[in-house]
Amino acid sequence: MRNNQPVTDVELHFGEDEILSSTTDLKGRITSVSPAFVKLSGFAEQELIGQPHNIVRHPDMPAEAYEWMWRTISAGNTWSGLVKNRSKQGDFYWVEANVSPVYTQGKIVGYRSLRFKPQRRDVDAAASLYADIKPAASAIHFNRKH
Template sequence: MRNNQPVTQHEVELGDDELIFSKTDLNGNIALINHTFVKISGFSAAELLGKPHNVVRHPDMPSEAYADLWENLKAGRPWAGLVKNRCKNGDYYWVVANATPIFDNGKVITYMSIRHKPTREQIEAAGQAYLLFREGKAKGLRIYQGRVVKANLTWRIKKHVT
């Protein structure tokens, strides 16, 4: 998993009325962005376009969140969850990410994501839960469709049978 460094402890907040937009190809390479993405990330459009979307991945994000994201997108399902991203200078910003596959004639041709500002309560809950995953202490928890949930016996059986 990509581990972008260095990082700072300085948070940049997305405005209440701002949305970040991006489209990627099927491999996660950025194909289209809006100005808000450029502004908050600190990367230029040239530094983002054509690059893997994980260029903004923050090392505090657990790999389980991205595994869940890609599992859903590749299955043709949308995904929504909290994401902590890294700015070019190491600062960070939190978003509620809504990602969805875009279809043409029944086939996924691209992925689109629209992100908005989360509440402070959402950030605190996600930060605490993601720390458990990173430290290997998320016993009995998993990330399912972007949410941290309790893993139960039914899920374990289905996961290993299918």
């Protein structure tokens, strides 16, 4: 799993009227981004296009969340969840993400993600849940190796 570093403890915020959007190919490489996503991520559009979407993955996010997302969208369904992302500078921001398959002639050809400003209570709940999952997942991974 990609582990983007360094990270800071600075939280970035965006407006309720802003929608962060992006599209990817089937392998998760970015094919388009909205100006709001570019601005918040801190990356230039040229730095994002062609890169794996996990360029903004925050190391606090459990791998299980992304495994669930990929299973869901690969099966042709929409996935929704709260995600903690990392900006280019290492700051973080929370989004309420909705990821859906993009179809052409009945076949999935990519994925579209629309991300909105989440409610603070939902962020607090997700942060607590993810913190509980991360140590447990690390222990399971450690035990499998040894």
